[in-house]
Amino acid sequence: MKQVLALLAALAAAACLTACTAGTNGSSSGAAAGQSSAAQSSQQAADGIKTGLGSVISLKKSAGATAETGPAAQADVTMCAASFDSSGKIVSVQFDMAQCRVAFDKEGAVTTDLAAGVRTKRQIGDDYGMKAASGIQKEWYEQADALQHWMVGKTVEQVTGMKTVEKDEAHPKVPDEQDLKSSVTISVGDFLEALQDAYNNAR
Secondary structure (H helix, E strand, O other): OHHHHHHHHHHHHHHHHHHHHOOOOOOHHHHHHHHHHHHHHHHHHHOOOEEEEEEEEEOOOOEOOOOOOOOEEEEEEEEEEEEEOOOOEEEEEEEEEEEEEEEEOOOOOEOOOOOOOOOOHHHHHHHHOOHHHHOOOOOHHHHHHHHHHHHOOOEHHHHHOOOEEOOEOOEOOEEOOOOOOOOOOOOOHHHHHHHHHHHHHOO
C-alpha cells in the first residue's frame, strides 16, 4: 500500500505540474508571449544573465489508510523561476506552490474529482486563508513576495545559508533573518531547494 500511495502521489505531482504550466500553447496570446519571452531571453544572454527553472516535490503529507479513513496522497510542488547575473547574484526570482491532493475511501476508491483543475497558491490568492493564521497578517503570496525581494542582489550561497529556526513540526525552517522576521513566517526549506535547482539549471 505504501508503494501504491507513493506512486499515486508522484502521479498527482506530475499532473499538478502539467496543470500549472498548461494554457498558453496554441493561442495567439501564448504565441505573442513566447515571442516576447524569446526576445527577452536573447537580451539577457547578451547581458550575461542566465535563467533557470527549479522545482521540489514533497510527498510528506501523504497518509496511509486507518480503521476510519482511506489513504490520502498529497504532492506539494514548489516551483521557482530565477535569473542570475554573471557573478551569480539573483536578478529576479519568483516562487509558486501547488498542493495536489487525491483522497480515497476505505475501499480504495478515489473520492477526489480528478477532472477539477489544480490552482497554485498564487492563483488562489487571498482565498488561501493564511492571513488570519500567520500571526503577521500576511497571505502566502505576500510572504513569498517578501522572501523574493530579500533574495534579489544576493548569491544563491548567501540565500541558502540564511539563518532559520524550527517553529514547530509543520514549520521546520522559518527565516531567522532580522529583515524577514516581520514578513515571512512560512517554512522556506523547499523554496531554498527549488532556488538551488533553478540555479543549477540556469542557461
